[in-house]
Amino acid sequence: MASRAVALIPALLALIIVALTLGSAAVTAVWGGGGGLGPADWAALRFTLLQAALSAAVSALLAVPLARALVRRRFAGRGLLLRLMAAPFLLPVVVAVLGLLAVFGRSGPVNSLLAVLGLPALSVFGLHGVVLAHVFLNLPLVTRMLVHGWQAIPAERFRLAQALGMGPGPQFRHLELPMLRATLPGAAALVFLLCLTSFAVALTLGGGPKASTVELAIYQALRFDFLPGKAATLAAVQFALCATVTLAAMRLARVEGFGAGLGREVEMPAPGGWRRGVDALMIVLAAGFLLAPLLAVVWRGAPGVVALPPSVGWAAARSLVVAVLSAVLAAVAALVLMQARVAGRRWAELAAMLPLAASGLVMGTGLFLLVQPVAPVERLALPVTMLVNATLALPYLFRLLLPEALRLEADYARLAESLSLRGAARLRLLVLPRLARPLGFGTGLAAALSMGDLGVIALFAGERGVTLPLLVQRLTGAYRMEAAASAALLLVGLSFALFWLFDRWGARHAAA
Amino acid sequence: MKTLPLAAAVTCLATIAGAETPVLTVMTYDSFASEWGPGPAIEKGFEATCGCDLRFVTAGDGAALLARVQLEGAASEGDVVVGLDTNLTAAATESGLFAPHGQPAVTGLPVAWEDAQFLPFDWGWFAFVHDKAKLPNPPASLEALAASDVKILIQDPRSSTPGLGLVMWVKAAYGDRAPDIWAALADNIVTVTPGWSEAYGMFLEGEADMVLSYTTSPAYHLIAESDDSKAAAPFAEGHYLQVEVAGLLAGSDQPELGKAFLAYLVGDAAQSVIPTTNWMYPANVPAAGLPEGFGTLIQPAKSLLFSSDEAGALREAAVAEWQAALSR
Numbered sequence: 001m002a003s004r005a006v007a008l009i010p011a012l013l014a015l016i017i018v019a020l021t022l023g024s025a026a027v028t029a030v031w032g033g034g035g036g037l038g039p040a041d042w043a044a045l046r047f048t049l050l051q052a053a054l055s056a057a058v059s060a061l062l063a064v065p066l067a068r069a070l071v072r073r074r075f076a077g078r079g080l081l082l083r084l085m086a087a088p089f090l091l092p093v094v095v096a097v098l099g100l101l102a103v104f105g106r107s108g109p110v111n112s113l114l115a116v117l118g119l120p121a122l123s124v125f126g127l128h129g130v131v132l133a134h135v136f137l138n139l140p141l142v143t144r145m146l147v148h149g150w151q152a153i154p155a156e157r158f159r160l161a162q163a164l165g166m167g168p169g170p171q172f173r174h175l176e177l178p179m180l181r182a183t184l185p186g187a188a189a190l191v192f193l194l195c196l197t198s199f200a201v202a203l204t205l206g207g208g209p210k211a212s213t214v215e216l217a218i219y220q221a222l223r224f225d226f227l228p229g230k231a232a233t234l235a236a237v238q239f240a241l242c243a244t245v246t247l248a249a250m251r252l253a254r255v256e257g258f259g260a261g262l263g264r265e266v267e268m269p270a271p272g273g274w275r276r277g278v279d280a281l282m283i284v285l286a287a288g289f290l291l292a293p294l295l296a297v298v299w300r301g302a303p304g305v306v307a308l309p310p311s312v313g314w315a316a317a318r319s320l321v322v323a324v325l326s327a328v329l330a331a332v333a334a335l336v337l338m339q340a341r342v343a344g345r346r347w348a349e350l351a352a353m354l355p356l357a358a359s360g361l362v363m364g365t366g367l368f369l370l371v372q373p374v375a376p377v378e379r380l381a382l383p384v385t386m387l388v389n390a391t392l393a394l395p396y397l398f399r400l401l402l403p404e405a406l407r408l409e410a411d412y413a414r415l416a417e418s419l420s421l422r423g424a425a426r427l428r429l430l431v432l433p434r435l436a437r438p439l440g441f442g443t444g445l446a447a448a449l450s451m452g453d454l455g456v457i458a459l460f461a462g463e464r465g466v467t468l469p470l471l472v473q474r475l476t477g478a479y480r481m482e483a484a485a486s487a488a489l490l491l492v493g494l495s496f497a498l499f500w501l502f503d504r505w506g507a508r509h510a511a512a
Numbered sequence: 513m514k515t516l517p518l519a520a521a522v523t524c525l526a527t528i529a530g531a532e533t534p535v536l537t538v539m540t541y542d543s544f545a546s547e548w549g550p551g552p553a554i555e556k557g558f559e560a561t562c563g564c565d566l567r568f569v570t571a572g573d574g575a576a577l578l579a580r581v582q583l584e585g586a587a588s589e590g591d592v593v594v595g596l597d598t599n600l601t602a603a604a605t606e607s608g609l610f611a612p613h614g615q616p617a618v619t620g621l622p623v624a625w626e627d628a629q630f631l632p633f634d635w636g637w638f639a640f641v642h643d644k645a646k647l648p649n650p651p652a653s654l655e656a657l658a659a660s661d662v663k664i665l666i667q668d669p670r671s672s673t674p675g676l677g678l679v680m681w682v683k684a685a686y687g688d689r690a691p692d693i694w695a696a697l698a699d700n701i702v703t704v705t706p707g708w709s710e711a712y713g714m715f716l717e718g719e720a721d722m723v724l725s726y727t728t729s730p731a732y733h734l735i736a737e738s739d740d741s742k743a744a745a746p747f748a749e750g751h752y753l754q755v756e757v758a759g760l761l762a763g764s765d766q767p768e769l770g771k772a773f774l775a776y777l778v779g780d781a782a783q784s785v786i787p788t789t790n791w792m793y794p795a796n797v798p799a800a801g802l803p804e805g806f807g808t809l810i811q812p813a814k815s816l817l818f819s820s821d822e823a824g825a826l827r828e829a830a831v832a833e834w835q836a837a838l839s840r
Contacts, residue, residue, distance in 0.1 A: 040835060098713060107718040125703045203668060203706045209835045220670040223575045226582055226603065311547055368583060376589055378569060476709035478548035479732045481716055
């Protein structure tokens, strides 16, 4: 009986996610009545798909040589670079946009250099600007996912390949390509889905209403026209897209069968000659592209940090608590669904990916309608925010864990069965140590994402539940751009510290 | 699943704490209630006289505020709504959620105002703000701006109040010629941001020559930062007005307290706080006059404003014109 009850947990969890995402949209739809789409909405849908596809393709294409270079080269500061490179993904969007503008904008160093060289100025506004920003935000994530993939190829395979006299070419075909086939579609799909719900980046850098996204149409329907039914219809379109892309990525991704290794740290051969030069160039360019806007954020914000008002401390404390709790909640949920997926239940993967296409606005509105009859919403602001943030972070965690988990199952399932290693013992002795690295990274990511999230809290917050991102927004709304830059820097610093702690925990507990 | 008992505990505590004194719930937009807005001073001042507990419930901006009022509907705990504008009052009236405010008319507006449900508490003219040193000779009209190569930042009318204000401004000044003006403005627009703060922040970083804001924006830099480098450009067509209003919710369980709050909001104490916290003009000029620094601001000769009904009827088509002209 007990085992049957345990088996029901993932199904229950999947139901909760469906309720939170599809359910909240359904509540919004029923409350508002249906709503049809106009030509402007279809144009928004086209632009949304175009920019998401381009952003995913560019991020994935750049991540392959970058991750490969980072895995096979050893240099001073490599570990630091790997961790720092995750930072753009953790930036609140508005901060990231201002950082990018400080580097690529009209009065930034890139255009100053072009002017000195007598070249025409570069504008970051337009489709290319949107893609640039999305690549800046997502390249680090894809790179880290691929780095994990490379690190998971057993070191013995590389030795064997060398013993067989394989050069870099055949080695790529036989060892690395299968890994990429298993990891890259999921990673690209993640970026695609992420850009699908882009709102502030697309609008701010898009240059005008040509660059309208579906999420903006949802915003307009909810806020300006007050047509919740139409917002729900648009959210349904987003869901359909998400499901299609997730299913396609699931079909494309195949698990490679390397067989188990001894779990040693990978020692990938590092060929010399021109390959060395290309790797070095790739690392330098990527580090410059990813770190320069970060430096700009630090530069702008650092002078004012000490002068921040005391309310910032409370807001930061609130944000930290919500972030840690929602990250742990997300990690537990991801592990449960991952176990179900590994056991062959594909719906678990679909359920885990669903929140990615959920419009935060529609989800917030649906929950608002559900919560309001029960209790004044501002009293539940923080718990609801925590729940929503955990749900929204779930897809990243799941996507990070899944390739490793499937590989683990392929390599060790028979051994574990022959030892009758099942349930909690299997999780503790086999699964957790092998997954500690992506789990730590993913939980850190979830905590940082929750830290920077503004969506739901903005809808629910009263006077007392102000979080750090909300405070940043209030500062910018009160002309205090410098104080806002400092508060944003504090936010980024705390997000990064949380991420660093979890990531280090994962690296430390990873089975060596 | 630990969240439910926690939430219940929080709810209980909050209920116990607030059981004795009457509570007045004021729904407003975020920056009104923030510690840099007029909210804290008004809360303190009103609580000193009312024997009540004033609580703010906030939403992102005016549009989000109305959306929240509509979402909560008749079941709302709110008593008073502060911070709608003339582009929203038609929808607000239609919702049937508001009651007459019962206050005498305000006297500080540059236009005549009659509305039984919505009481103005501050107002401002939309304007393009620039840096006097970087752009010494700004264009003198919307049409001159459109003909020039001056780069501007504007906000999206679908997600921002000033963005919608500009669409109404062009419509009020040019009527059927509005699409032509937008087509001519297209090459001046660097980008369209989702909200005011993104555009204003980017302007301060030097991404454009001018930004759509208010004639009162330079007063912030002058008074709070002792920086007189910013100015608003007077435009020959006249300037569109934003009038911010407050209203009483029909479902309020404290209507008398709500009316007392509205009276306080347009009274001398609150009105003298507004200029240097909300950076708008007060609806009733305080006895002590406007703060120093407001005297240096431009005074448009002509004010443009659609009535609530006109704005409600025009909005959708005007935004569609804007979108069509800029999507070409």
